[in-house]
Every structure is written in structure tokens, then in C-alpha cells.
Amino acid sequence: NAGVMQNPRHLVRRRGQEARLRCSPMKGHSHVYWYRQLPEEGLKFMVYLQKENIIDESGMPKERFSAEFPKEGPSILRIQQVVRGDSAAYFCASSPSTARYNEQFFGPGTRLTVL
Amino acid sequence: AQSVTQPDIHITVSEGASLELRCNYSYGATPYLFWYVQSPGQGLQLLLKYFSGDTLVQGIKGFEAEFKRSQSSFNLRKPSVHWSDAAEYFCAVANSNSGYALNFGKGTSLLVTP
Numbered sequence: 293n294a295g296v297m298q299n300p301r302h303l304v305r306r307r308g309q310e311a312r313l314r315c316s317p318m319k320g321h322s323h324v325y326w327y328r329q330l331p332e333e334g335l336k337f338m339v340y341l342q343k344e345n346i347i348d349e350s351g352m353p354k355e356r357f358s359a360e361f362p363k364e365g366p367s368i369l370r371i372q373q374v375v376r377g378d379s380a381a382y383f384c385a386s387s388p389s390t391a392r393y394n395e396q397f398f399g400p401g402t403r404l405t406v407l
Numbered sequence: 408a409q410s411v412t413q414p415d416i417h418i419t420v421s422e423g424a425s426l427e428l429r430c431n432y433s434y435g436a437t438p439y440l441f442w443y444v445q446s447p448g449q450g451l452q453l454l455l456k457y458f459s460g461d462t463l464v465q466g467i468k469g470f471e472a473e474f475k476r477s478q479s480s481f482n483l484r485k486p487s488v489h490w491s492d493a494a495e496y497f498c499a500v501a502n503s504n505s506g507y508a509l510n511f512g513k514g515t516s517l518l519v520t521p
Contacts, residue, residue: 325509327511333514334497334512335451335497337502337508337509351508385451395453395456397453398451399450400449400450
């Protein structure tokens with residue numbers, strides 16, 4: 293059973309471009325969480341999604357950031373008009389249902405560098 | 408809001424010595440607590456978790472943690488450290504207001520010397 297997959301692993305963008313980060317949860321998992329890790333910081337929660345629904349996006353910046361988890365295909369975190377401050381590692385995690393009693397399995401992350 | 412504090416940013420331990428990494432949490436009810444390890448350039452791996460029951464929790468790689476409600480702590484321990492344990496360690500608490508998303512501490516970087 294493959295783990296959580298994220299691609300690309302490394303992404304370089306120039307200021308003003310768009311970044312698309314993909315997360316394929318583990319098989320059978322329908323809950324996805326996105327986290328951002330800034331340098332020298334712990335991970336910060338961004339958004340929690342179930343299939344076709346955004347459940348909680350309280351940690352996501354109001355502008356330029358969006359996330360989706362369609363019925364088919366991976367979850368996508370989209371950052372429009374990137375700025376240098378968006379440079380970070382972005383991790384997704386999946387769980388089979390609400391993570392209340394379930395472990396979240398983390399992907400290897402996408403490291404975004406904005407030039 | 409649920410939060411965790413890891414007081415030690417860096418810790419250096421000799422190989423074979425014992426280890427204790429500190430974690431303090433802030434939460435009114437019984438918290439769901441976790442310890443994760445992150446090797447350089449890698450994702451996070453769960454070491455252990457506490458939901459309820461026995462306050463001494465055994466995890467993978469020889470790690471254990473003890474939940475102490477009176478001290479609001481969930482410290483990670485290992486009796487004998489191996490060089491391969493050098494990594495970043497994160498304590499986390501599940502936030503019931505965000506679908507049990509995790510609130511992480513800032514991490515403790517462990518260096519193991521020969």
C-alpha cells in the first residue's frame with residue numbers, strides 16, 4: 293500500500309507565478325490536511341478537506357491560496373501570484389476518517405522556492 | 408486554543424546516553440497528543456500517540472512518553488540514544504475545532520555525538 297504521495301518534491305517559481313502542489317492520499321483515505329513549514333518553524337495547519345468539501349480553512353491565508361479535493365484525483369493546493377514569503381515546505385497528511393482517533397500519515401512534502 | 412510548547416530548541420546527547428525531550432501543552436479537556444520525528448528533507452513519522460488510558464505510552468524505535476496531567480506535559484524519552492536518532496522532533500496536539508488537525512510545537516533538534 294503506497295504511502296501519501298506529493299508532487300512535485302521541489303518547485304521553483306518566480307514572483308507572480310502560480311504554484312500547484314498535489315497530494316495523493318493513501319488508498320482508502322478520504323480526509324486530507326495541508327500544513328506549511330516555514331524555516332526554523334514547526335508545521336502550521338492550513339486546511340482540512342474531505343472529498344469534494346472544504347471542512348476547515350481557518351489556517352489558510354485569505355488571498356491567493358486555495359485548495360480542493362475532487363471526487364477523483366489528488367488534492368491540490370494552489371498558490372496564485374507567489375511571493376518570496378511563500379517559500380516553505382508544504383506537507384499533506386491523510387487519514388481514513390476524522391483524525392480524532394486516527395493517525396495522520398504524512399507525505400514527503402513539496403519544497404517551494406520563490407525567486 | 409490548544410497549543411504545545413517545546414522549551415528546548417537544540418539538545419545534544421552522547422550516543423548511548425538517555426534522552427528526554429520536553430513538551431508542555433495547553434488544553435482544557437483531555438488532549439490528544441503526538442510525537443513525530445522528521446529527518447532532514449523528509450516528511451514526518453509518528454513515534455507515538457496518547458488518546459486516553461495508560462499514561463505511559465510506548466512507541467516505535469524504543470521511544471516512550473508519559474502524559475502528566477498535573478504538569479500539562481507529555482515528555483518523550485529513550486533510555487539509550489543511537490546515532491540514527493539525530494533528527495527534528497515535534498510534539499503536537501490535535502485541535503478538535505479543526506477536524507483534529509494538529510497544532511505542532513516548534514520542534515527540538517537532536518544532535519547525537521560519538
